[in-house]
Amino acid sequence: PYPLDVEAIRADFPILDRKVGGDATVPGEDEDDTTPLVYLDNAATSQTPDQVVDTIADYYRSYNSNVHRGIHQLSQEASVAYEEAHDRVAEFVGAAGREEIVFTKNATEAENLVAYAWGLNEIGPGDNVVLTQMEHHASLVTWQQTARKTGAEARFIRVTDDGRLDMDHARELIDEDTAMVSAVHVSNTLGTVNPVAELADLAHDHDALIFVDGAQSVPHMPVDVREFDPDFFAFSGHKMCGPTGIGVLYGKERLLEEMEPYLYGGSMIRKVTFEETQWEDLPWKFEAGTPVIEQGIALHAAIDYLEDVGMERVHEHESLLARYAYDRLSEFDDIEIYGPPGDERAGLVSFNVDGVHAHDLSSILNEHGVAIRAGDHCTQPLHDVLGAAASARASFYVYNTREEIDALVEGVDDARQLFA
Numbered sequence: 001p002y003p004l005d006v007e008a009i010r011a012d013f014p015i016l017d018r019k020v021g022g023d024a025t026v027p028g029e030d031e032d033d034t035t036p037l038v039y040l041d042n043a044a045t046s047q048t049p050d051q052v053v054d055t056i057a058d059y060y061r062s063y064n065s066n067v068h069r070g071i072h073q074l075s076q077e078a079s080v081a082y083e084e085a086h087d088r089v090a091e092f093v094g095a096a097g098r099e100e101i102v103f104t105k106n107a108t109e110a111e112n113l114v115a116y117a118w119g120l121n122e123i124g125p126g127d128n129v130v131l132t133q134m135e136h137h138a139s140l141v142t143w144q145q146t147a148r149k150t151g152a153e154a155r156f157i158r159v160t161d162d163g164r165l166d167m168d169h170a171r172e173l174i175d176e177d178t179a180m181v182s183a184v185h186v187s188n189t190l191g192t193v194n195p196v197a198e199l200a201d202l203a204h205d206h207d208a209l210i211f212v213d214g215a216q217s218v219p220h221m222p223v224d225v226r227e228f229d230p231d232f233f234a235f236s237g238h239k240m241c242g243p244t245g246i247g248v249l250y251g252k253e254r255l256l257e258e259m260e261p262y263l264y265g266g267s268m269i270r271k272v273t274f275e276e277t278q279w280e281d282l283p284w285k286f287e288a289g290t291p292v293i294e295q296g297i298a299l300h301a302a303i304d305y306l307e308d309v310g311m312e313r314v315h316e317h318e319s320l321l322a323r324y325a326y327d328r329l330s331e332f333d334d335i336e337i338y339g340p341p342g343d344e345r346a347g348l349v350s351f352n353v354d355g356v357h358a359h360d361l362s363s364i365l366n367e368h369g370v371a372i373r374a375g376d377h378c379t380q381p382l383h384d385v386l387g388a389a390a391s392a393r394a395s396f397y398v399y400n401t402r403e404e405i406d407a408l409v410e411g412v413d414d415a416r417q418l419f420a
């Protein structure tokens with residue numbers, strides 16, 4: 001049995017009834033020799049339930065308007081919905097309120113916002129920024145380039161052979177010259193869940209800030225920033241049943257208040273004269289121009305959907321699938337699985353099959369209707385550490401089943417036979 005009602009959840013995602021392969025290019029057309037879709041690429045992007053799609057359609061059908069309280073009913077309705085979406089996100093991650101929640105277009109932009117609006121002004125020669133070897137490019141490249149521009153040193157906490165952070169090395173690297181620690185909460189390649197509370201304590205003990213990348217944690221487990229006290233925290237709506245085009249930056253109000261905006265224009269101002277400009281209150285100061293209105297309202301609906309399922313149950317379900325996938329793939333002695341053991345990881349498994357390039361494996365799996373990700377998962381330096389140019393990654397969500405993992409394993413076995 002599963003900790004959640006998978007069949008009821010699957011009914012909310014019509015895309016999961018898709019047939020792929022054969023000559024079906026769109027549903028309903030000639031569906032001979034096609035196979036049912038098995039969607040196992042959720043770390044890249046999740047699917048979107050009817051409840052969220054309906055929310056988007058309803059917005060455009062009945063109260064689409066620009067926000068910031070135009071003097072007409074549609075704008076009032078859209079403004080309230082957009083502002084309340086910030087309140088809902090704040091509640092979901094344990095923030096104090098909407099003034100600590102900035103909507104961006106994705107998690108990558110959230111990282112860049114802090115690098116530009118805080119990093120370029122606060123980091124200088126002699127400082128260092130401490131990252132980890134398992135960072136996604138959204139944080140690794142952003143802080144690597146910020147260090148380069150400011151004359152600071154970029155340091156990288158080592159990953160151990162079983163895919164965990166080397167915390168002794170972290171204690172060595174984080175010192176009195178550390179300005180920022182930027183660490184991924186859950187690795188999108190290894191599935192490792194990092195000790196972010198311990199990292200935050202290390203940073204704060206040295207008067208450094210910490211930015212935690214929550215893109216792979218917020219969608220998959222209960223997250224409360226009050227439990228690990230990050231100064232900044234980022235995630236994306238499209239990985240958590242929401243639409244593309246929205247990310248979230250959580251920042252401590254005190255820090256966001258002190259920071260200068262780095263995108264200027266309408267909506268983010270209170271008063272403009274030819275000589276000077278006064279900024280709008282938080283969080284609007286960091287939301288220049290027409291914001292991600294529909295996306296914010298849809299993210300609110302996505303959070304309602306996930307909370308209705310229950311984040312504890314989401315986490316339990318994915319842990320069960322991760323263990324099952326890890327155990328099934330471990331049956332083959334020519335498969336290398338990256339990251340910690342099956343019972344100590346988030347809901348994804350990256351691996352390689354001896355003699356089969358990840359891209360070839362992915363295309364063979366596609367013929368089986370199985371969608372995984374193959375490549376470097378925007379963690380190229382980590383793949384250098386792993387000694388692999390690419391890896392295959394299966395990643396799970398609330399609507400996946402053990403039978404879908406069996407289909408994955410069957411396709412992997414076919415590929416092994418083909419290339420053996």
Ligand SMILES: Cc1ncc(COP(=O)(O)O)c(CNc2co[nH]c2=O)c1O
Nearest residue numbers: 043044106107108136138188215236377
């Ligand atoms: C840990 C992590 N951080 C940041 C990002 C960036 O999120 P975005 O700004 O919404 O793109 C991703 C997306 N990861 C992936 C995107 O596609 N495959 C992936 O593994 C991620 O997994």
